[in-house]
Amino acid sequence: MNTMKIGVIGGGQLGRMLALAGTPLGMEFVFLDPAPDACAAALGTHICADYQDHEHLQQLAQQVDLITFEFENVPAETVAFLSQLVPVYPMAKALRVARDRLTEKSLFQDLGIPVAPFANIDSQDDLESAVDTIGLPAVLKTRTLGYDGKGQRILKTREDVAGTFDELGGVPCILETFVKFSGEVSVIAVRGRDGETVSYPLSHNVHTDGILRVARASDNHPLQNKAEDYVGRVLDHLEYVGVLAFEFFEVGDELYANEVAPRVHNSGHWTIEGAQCSQFENHLRAIAGLPLGSTAKVAESAMINFIGEVPPLAMLMEERDAHIHHYGKAFKSGRKVGHLTLLAESSEALGQRLAELQEKGIGTPS
């Protein structure tokens, strides 16, 4: 019956939404995730094991046609091991770059993509002297394993600098100039096995406390072409296959690279209802070697994250233009547990609806 079996490392909401997109394509899913309550498990087979557990990794590889990832912090050794057994997309090189902020920023620099001044920090001494060079304010971030604002510290004055290296765990860090940006945008791009690349309209992203709150599809953004140029450089350099998200700071008419995520991305969730073919389906098409789908918008749209808890369904459903995405995860403060997509016929109407929902407290973090 011409179906395909996909292995996914990680079984969170991104894996869940991949399976929701892939099941109608006849695909079947196997998730490897150490969490017994991994929320993607409802949509496929769940191998409950550590990411370094070779026996179970091998079991996964034997069951599937190819393997992908729903997060970038997969041990390099795991990727190498799996790649010997079955095709793995995106490939090891992309994960390596995205995992380490220093490698990542250096790549941007090498590819001629604007990036704020940064320095490698291996000690408090390194930090002190980098502050002398780069100046303040600046942001100190761990080179690996940071997400949702975790593993970083904003340094405004000299007093903030003392002892900070140890406070972040004494691990390798990177110091970045604090960019004075007018906005944050991301481009979700997808590259097929044959090198064909398509991009979605830029997403305007609003973060609070380092967590994405609202992502809104842009309407003929003047920097669209620039973003596509930059993301294309990265994709081609990495010979990338699948969806990649590239986050930028908007500074005047320039984009400064912030970071890339070698996977489907929270700022692209609006594509489920808002684009002809979602980022999830396009990621699966790309890694399966199938033709890519259209990234055109079908309406103006925005996504609101539910942090900590999902409001009562009965309340959300009173909003007739809202599409609900409940991840089936235990509610916990600061955790992404769902989102909502709003569709509207015009930018103005969408802006008004976003304001109305905000007034009702929908999307307010808990």
Add this chain to the structure above:
Amino acid sequence: MNTMKIGVIGGGQLGRMLALAGTPLGMEFVFLDPAPDACAAALGTHICADYQDHEHLQQLAQQVDLITFEFENVPAETVAFLSQLVPVYPMAKALRVARDRLTEKSLFQDLGIPVAPFANIDSQDDLESAVDTIGLPAVLKTRTLGYDGKGQRILKTREDVAGTFDELGGVPCILETFVKFSGEVSVIAVRGRDGETVSYPLSHNVHTDGILRVARASDNHPLQNKAEDYVGRVLDHLEYVGVLAFEFFEVGDELYANEVAPRVHNSGHWTIEGAQCSQFENHLRAIAGLPLGSTAKVAESAMINFIGEVPPLAMLMEERDAHIHHYGKAFKSGRKVGHLTLLAESSEALGQRLAELQEKGIGTPS
């Protein structure tokens, strides 16, 4: 985490699409189906058991908050048994009516809904004398268990009549006048627990050999109000909860009742992409006692069934406006194994695209 567990009797493609719609609402699914390869099983727990197996029915009831059906031929005794244990929607009365063509046609008559002359047939003698009264051409159908053109015989001449009662198995039948219709339409309606009812735009349906091939959402159909009136009478009479499909024959400016299906329906599959809230999500909202979603179209749309096999994905994906639904079922001649939804900005554009796909052989039965 405010989720709900739904039990579904039957685990075919309708159950599968219910789960695809309900999972993003945080719902979990348990399917009871005797087929070991039930295609909905990929999206929930599968209890592999007969519909009369009390032990497993009880096990199902204990695991879920409520139970629904993906087909109407559930034994009455099964429904009665389950109803003692957990809420069941739609309720026994609706299933009873839809299961038996005689009860069904009689109800239409009682409710003042136009229906072609019909007669109850319990023997070849009954058939002979009914043909005298009703005339030919006529259709002989088994009262129960018919679907996709199975269990029926078209009688054109007196020669077709001889022996036909036995050929259909000697079971209770109904003889219906053959209606000279100009088209077949269906209305998909949904009624909430509180009696609120909403309907989708009428669907134009094209059948070949008794199997639905193409369903196309209508554009301001002149008989929309009439259809909504008729389906409303049935829904209110049955105190129905959930989605119900009502199929009609178009005869001039009148609609003649054909049959109802007390469930989500093949002619409503276009609502997944073509309407704001799909028939699957609306069925779940209704049975869960939640506010109903908007049935408004988001574009002109049509659905093409894949009978026997799903064409290669790579070929389908070259059609940028096509949304693929592969049911993950074994391919078999005459079996519904998937469908495709086309969206277009205008009726004309949609008609052209349908013709183009037909020329390529997409949707041609095998």
